[in-house]
Amino acid sequence: MVVAEVPKLASAAEYFFKMGVEGKRFRPTVLLLMATALNVRVPEPLHDGVEDALATELRTRQQCIAEITEMIHVASLLHDDVLDDADTRRGIGSLNFVMGNKLAVLAGDFLLSRACVALASLKNTEVVTLLATVVEHLVTGETMQMTTSSDQRCSMDYYMQKTYYKTASLISNSCKAIALLAGQTAEVAILAFDYGKNLGLAYQLIDDVLDFTGTSASLGKGSLSDIQHGIITAPILFAMEEFPQLRTVVEQGFEDSSNVDIALEYLGKSRGIQKTRELAVKHANLAAAAIDCLPENNDEDVRKSRRALLDLTHRVITRNK
Amino acid sequence: MLIYRGLSRISRISKKTSFGRRWLPSHPLLSGASHSAAAAAADSSVKVLGCREAYSWSLPALHGIRHQIHHQSSSVIEEQLDPFSLVADELSILAKRLRSMVVAEVPKLASAAEYFFKMGVEGKRFRPTVLLLMATALNVRVPEPLHDGVEDALATELRTRQQCIAEITEMIHVASLLHDDVLDDADTRRGIGSLNFVMGNKLAVLAGDFLLSRACVALASLKNTEVVTLLATVVEHLVTGETMQMTTSSDQRCSMDYYMQKTYYKTASLISNSCKAIALLAGQTAEVAILAFDYGKNLGLAYQLIDDVLDFTGTSASLGKGSLSDIQHGIITAPILFAMEEFPQLRTVVEQGFEDSSNVDIALEYLGKSRGIQKTRELAVKHANLAAAAIDCLPENNDEDVRKSRRALLDLTHRVITRNK
Numbered sequence: 026m027v028v029a030e031v032p033k034l035a036s037a038a039e040y041f042f043k044m045g046v047e048g049k050r051f052r053p054t055v056l057l058l059m060a061t062a063l064n065v066r067v068p069e070p071l072h073d074g075v076e077d078a079l080a081t082e083l084r085t086r087q088q089c090i091a092e093i094t095e096m097i098h099v100a101s102l103l104h105d106d107v108l109d110d111a112d113t114r115r116g117i118g119s120l121n122f123v124m125g126n127k128l129a130v131l132a133g134d135f136l137l138s139r140a141c142v143a144l145a146s147l148k149n150t151e152v153v154t155l156l157a158t159v160v161e162h163l164v165t166g167e168t169m170q171m172t173t174s175s176d177q178r179c180s181m182d183y184y185m186q187k188t189y190y191k192t193a194s195l196i197s198n199s200c201k202a203i204a205l206l207a208g209q210t211a212e213v214a215i216l217a218f219d220y221g222k223n224l225g226l227a228y229q230l231i232d233d234v235l236d237f238t239g240t241s242a243s244l245g246k247g248s249l250s251d252i253q254h255g256i257i258t259a260p261i262l263f264a265m266e267e268f269p270q271l272r273t274v275v276e277q278g279f280e281d282s283s284n285v286d287i288a289l290e291y292l293g294k295s296r297g298i299q300k301t302r303e304l305a306v307k308h309a310n311l312a313a314a315a316i317d318c319l320p321e322n323n324d325e326d327v328r329k330s331r332r333a334l335l336d337l338t339h340r341v342i343t344r345n346k
Numbered sequence: 347m348l349i350y351r352g353l354s355r356i357s358r359i360s361k362k363t364s365f366g367r368r369w370l371p372s373h374p375l376l377s378g379a380s381h382s383a384a385a386a387a388a389d390s391s392v393k394v395l396g397c398r399e400a401y402s403w404s405l406p407a408l409h410g411i412r413h414q415i416h417h418q419s420s421s422v423i424e425e426q427l428d429p430f431s432l433v434a435d436e437l438s439i440l441a442k443r444l445r446s447m448v449v450a451e452v453p454k455l456a457s458a459a460e461y462f463f464k465m466g467v468e469g470k471r472f473r474p475t476v477l478l479l480m481a482t483a484l485n486v487r488v489p490e491p492l493h494d495g496v497e498d499a500l501a502t503e504l505r506t507r508q509q510c511i512a513e514i515t516e517m518i519h520v521a522s523l524l525h526d527d528v529l530d531d532a533d534t535r536r537g538i539g540s541l542n543f544v545m546g547n548k549l550a551v552l553a554g555d556f557l558l559s560r561a562c563v564a565l566a567s568l569k570n571t572e573v574v575t576l577l578a579t580v581v582e583h584l585v586t587g588e589t590m591q592m593t594t595s596s597d598q599r600c601s602m603d604y605y606m607q608k609t610y611y612k613t614a615s616l617i618s619n620s621c622k623a624i625a626l627l628a629g630q631t632a633e634v635a636i637l638a639f640d641y642g643k644n645l646g647l648a649y650q651l652i653d654d655v656l657d658f659t660g661t662s663a664s665l666g667k668g669s670l671s672d673i674q675h676g677i678i679t680a681p682i683l684f685a686m687e688e689f690p691q692l693r694t695v696v697e698q699g700f701e702d703s704s705n706v707d708i709a710l711e712y713l714g715k716s717r718g719i720q721k722t723r724e725l726a727v728k729h730a731n732l733a734a735a736a737i738d739c740l741p742e743n744n745d746e747d748v749r750k751s752r753r754a755l756l757d758l759t760h761r762v763i764t765r766n767k
Contacts (some may be wrong), residue, residue, distance in 0.1 A: 032529045104555060109526070127529045130551055131592070134525060134585045137555070141562065141578035148571040157562030164556040168452045171548065 036128075052098060052196055053091040055224065055337065059200050059217055060087040061330035062319065063207045086147055086206050093156060094199045096140040101163040103133035151205055155198045166190030168254065175276055181262045185226070193225030216315045223312035228341045230305035233258035234298055236253065237289075240345050254289060255279050259304065261288060264297035302342075311337040349577075363758075391396065429754035433478040436509065437471050440478075444513050447560055458545065458553030463706035473519060473617055474512035476645065476758065480621050481508040482751035483740065484628045496545070507568055507627050510569055513575060515620045517561035522584045524554035529588065530675070572626055576619045582616035587611030591677065596697055602683045606647070614646030637736045641755065644733035649762045651726035655719055658710075661766045673709060676700050682709060721761075730759040 068301055137160070144153050169187040170178075177183040200221035204214040220226050228317040239247035249259050255278055265271045279285050292298065316334050356415035373392055528547050545553075558581065565574050590598075590608040596603045621642035625635040670678050676699055686692045692712040700706050713719065739757050 031687035094740045102557075104551050107551050125591070126547060130525055130528050130547075131585070131589060133551075133555075135589070137558065138578075142575070142579050144562075145571065147577040150566040150569045150571065150574065153574060154563055157559050157566060160555060160559035160562070164559065165455065166554045168455045168549070168552055172452060172454045212362040263700035319713060321671075 039049040050095075052094050052199070052230075055176065055196060055198055055221065055334070056087070056094060056191055056203055057221070058330045058333050058337075059203045060084065061326055062316070062329050063204050063209055063213065063217065064322070064324060064330075083207065085132055087146060087203050089143055089151070090156075090199055090202050090206065092194060093143050095138045095162060096136045096143070097163070098195060100133040100136035100140065101113070101160075101167070103136070105142055105167055107343045132320065146175050149206065152202045154206075155202045159195050159198045162190040162194035166192075166194070178257050179262065179265060179275065181266075182258070183258070184259065184262055188226060188229050189222070192229040196225045197221035211223055213319065216302045218317050220312045220315040223308040224338060224341060225316065227308040227312065227338070228304045230301050230308065231341060233260055233346065234301050234305075235346065237292065237298065249285065249289075253282075254283055259290055259301040260297035261264075262297075263300040264288075264292045264295035267295045267297070306342055313338045357500040359728045362644060389390050393435050429473055429758050431756050432750065436458055437474055437476050440474055440509055440513055440516075441471075443509070444516060447513065447517075448563065454545065454549060455553060455556055458549060461553075465488055465503045465556070471516075472649075476617060476755070477508070477512040477515060477703045478643065479754050479758075480624045480641070481505065481628065483737070483755055484625050484630055484634065484638065484745055485748050485751075487709070492547065496608060502629065508624050509574070510564055510568060511577075511620055511623050511627065512562045517564070518577065518584070521557035521561065521614060523555040524587075525589060526559070528554075529736035531570070531593065546654075550697060568627070570627065573623045576626075580616050580619050583611040583615040583711050587613075587615070598698065599678050600683065600686060600693055602680070605678070605680065605683055606636050607697050609647060609650050610643070612658060613650040614643045617646045634740065637739050643728040643735065645759060648729040648733065648759070651680055651722050651729065652762060652765065654681055654767065655722050655767075658713065659721065670706065670710075673700055673706055674703075680701045680722040681713055681716075681718035684721040685709075685713045685716035688716040688718070727763055730763050733759045 053137065102248065107126055113115045120323065140156070144156055147153075162245065164191050166187050171185070173183070188302075197218045198221070201218040204217040209217075221309050233251065235247055236249065236251045236258065257275060260272070261268065265275065270289045271288065274284050274291070277284055279288070313335050316331050316338075322331075460497050464585075528550050561577070565577055568574070587608050590611065594604070618639045618710065619642070621634050622639040625638040630638075654672065656668055657672045657679065658668045660669065673682065677680060678696060682692070682696065686696065688698070689712045692709060695705050695712070698705055700709070734756050735750050737759075740752065743752075
């Protein structure tokens, strides 16, 4: 109803679907695979009709988790894009610019409210708690990124914590929610959580590398957007451990693009890129281990899905873009 | 004694029949009496015997007698009720809990939460007051206590859960305010204290999201999925109401129905649904839950309508002394909508918009000539009466705390109408 009335809000929704396609629907893919991988067969079906209905209903609820996850993800993207006052001054407050801000907030709220209602409809308060916590984590992560002190920016621990909040929390908690909806034990739910968390961290670390290397193995061919925005990621953090003088450059900031070149030089001399890849592999392996620890299951669909989840832990490491 | 019992029995019967329940048509405030006379009369009645008198002037005799007898017997004992003071202690407990609930790891986010509590102090905590009073008013006493310990524990737990609803409601409310301030970006120039002005749009947006997520977590902790649904719907309504306000077509802006719908979404939905949640947590029947809902809804609508009037009149009874912020933002509220019904030519002015302040003056002129202000007040009174009626329909209860809370809730329906700021 609201979308029909408000054309601009409809455009925001389009953005929502574009994003979904662009991202290869990574999160929903993981969640649906997890749902199958955790399939708990009804041991003694009363009769086919009942079993089918129950299984279908469960699947629908798990799909709902995937939808909610996407809504929360895009809402957070829309809100993250809301610019600060400083930027509106530069933008001279043209109508598009102002409308863009307002629309971003409203569209994000719209998606969040729809996510809330959908969450409520699942009638599972533990799941509500999990996904509400995700929203809190997204906010915390974004705020951490916006408001770092100098020490925090140069701290690997702080960076990993922020990365968990911003990237991994969503997928880890929604994996856990999938497990809970499936009626799995707490142990299995934790395994699902671990898979999501480590997969998410591995994904982000490789993302950091690609921002420097792009599709080639050599430095400087990537978009370099992180460093140009003053966002210090894992490769630079590792390089700083080897070359403390890099820290001075980092503290000066990167509005001056010659500082970017200096930082790239240090990065090239260091093992920053390699160490980041190694850390990503470590997390990918932890994710794979979580799948291996799932209770044995002979169902072919279950085994296929688990192999697919393992395959994903490989793909996040080897991808080039 | 016998007479009292007899009359009260009759009054109970009359309460159930239709004629005893509503007294709208002959209410003095709804008649042609001018605004100031009615307000003065209402004020004096508050001073004398409490708000119930105001509603019983034109009542059928039986209902009036019941109230006279009731006040004769109880006026010796009961003092002037201040709804806010009834729950003041509890409110400070709530405030403390709220503070701990929104503590954030990140300092900037924590500062945003601080702003939140400043806001809470400013607002007289109207919503939590209503909810706590409603909780007492709907108190369902355990008929046969197993032993004191069990009853106390259960009652305490219920109360805590109901307090939680009040906290959640405040979090949702402030989250929406933070976002609304971002949406009204132009206002940050006036409102130097607004969070987005001080800390930037983005942090205001994030802080709002943060509060919303904490509200959701608190909501989930109640482990009542119907309550979760109710308050999740509120969030959706708030967004819908804001969207309606931002994106109206010309026809919609001039439509009273659209305006009332938007007002329900933006203002009344939160309080109505949280009143209903209070009732559900108390284990009340669906009928009682609906009464609680109706109270909240009509109270909220009455509140907003008077808010609309005050934006024009300010603390004086005359026009143009209010802040006029609605009209300057191009927000067309009830008084103007009513005025447009009398003076169609006002619509042309409205459609031109109000960036040109001479249009504001023209509109005020039409408004002054029209009965827009009076009609808005009348509509507010109508809703306040509906709210009071909902309280009257609650199941009889002889507990003194319950009766006090119900009287306080009735008093609130009076205060929203007579307030000057």
